[in-house]
Amino acid sequence: MKAGTAILLLGMLALVFASFLTLGLKWGDFLSLEAFASMGRFIAEFFPMETDPKFLVKVGWGTIETLAMSLMGTALAAVAGLALAIPASKLHSNDKSLLRTPTRWVLNALRSIPELVWAALLLISAGLGPFAGTLALAFHTTGVLGRLFAESIENAPPEPADALRTQGVGNLKVFYFTTLPQVIPQLMSYTLYRWENNIRAAAILGVVGAGGLGQLLSFHMGLFQMGKTATILAAMLLLVAIVDSMSYHLRRRMTR
Template identity: 75%
Template sequence: MSLHPPQPAAAHPPDKLPPRLFNARCRACWFSLALLLLVLASFLSLDLQWGAFFSREAAASMGRFLGEFFPPDTSPAFLKKVALGAWETLAMSALGTLLAAAAGLLLALPGSRLHGGDAAWARRPTRWLLNALRAIPELVWAALLLISAGLGPFAGTLALAFHTSGVLGRLFAEAIENAPSGPGDALRAQGVGTLRVFLYATLPQVLPQLMSYTLYRWENNIRAAAVLGVVGAGGLGQLLAFHMGLFQMGKTATLIGAMLLMVGLVDALSHLLRRRMAG
């Protein structure tokens, strides 16, 4: 028989209440509220004709316009021209992305702090350069480069490479800085140089992430390459601008279908490659 008196059963703690939707001390709540007010102010400041957009006349006009796209032009001669334009667009995007990945990696090294004791004196000016490269849209780059490179895919390829270098360089720099420092610290403690530490410790850790970023930007550059042709940079976009300007809507429909098909195939291929790298 126990000499200790029985202890009362512990009361179950009350269920924790969910946090309040808005808290005066929550900075994220105030930021979200300010962002919501900014969006509302944007709607009020713009002259958006919602009534005209959803009117019966607008729907009838859009229906007549879409009807002009049918039937698409499927003549063998034009399909051959579309295939050549699609190949040119694909080549522009692939080569531009490859050049951007190489330039982005070269700029990411001085644009990142490789370890805790790294002075990284070139980090800030390199990041300014990366900001400048990606702040200029591809269309503006293409318009500038058409003066020196002339009409055609060369200007479009360079435009993609310049803009994407700024994007990938910043993403690569962030990935390098956030890589685990343990393997690199172990090599540096044995007197291994900075370049060999990067090649044997940092790069193997971040390489799948760098490849994923590159493939994702390739997807985006497929769409951008199709648009760049509007300013004379070659590919499907140049054909689209030409035939749409002549109101040849059957040919325009074929070109739009080719763009959709190409983007869908590249997206599926890129997604498959990223899944294999992640697995």
């Protein structure tokens, strides 16, 4: 092991140890019988779950709204991420890539702000509802996908592109006919994976008023209507499980 790597690992272990010392974690209280009894009483309040048809319809619409937010936010981010990934990449060894550094700064800024913060900021201009949540997912995910797309483009095998470039073909045509076909399965895989993450994020963005199941959850939990809260949580779990399964099978098909 190199000395630099060893120093880095020791530094990380020291930070982990210091974290345990400074956070004041009360494991004794957390694992006490009183804590378990309190958690048991709290969980018992979730039952029976609310099964009123009118409420189930409302939860169903919230589920559709959450799914639509995640799909639209991810789709917008995939398009914007690819558009920013091209100037953020060095397409070949002689490429001056003047926009590479400033574009990567933009991508870093977009993904450094969490979805909840984006949603809280956008509520001022977009108002309450799913529009702000969709834009929040799109902004954050653009930063994530843009960086991943740029790395994929830069790591693509250069030989096919070089062969066309020596024939005098322009950079855009070279990218479209050689680089993009090579990396598109990986780009799709990254997009589907981020969709999995965004369905979870969309489910909680309603906490700040951005629509979907999260808004229902925040409202009914605030009123201590635990039966209705349990029904909403069950819908969230089911939605996440379905989307995870769909994304997993689609990614497996693309990598065959």
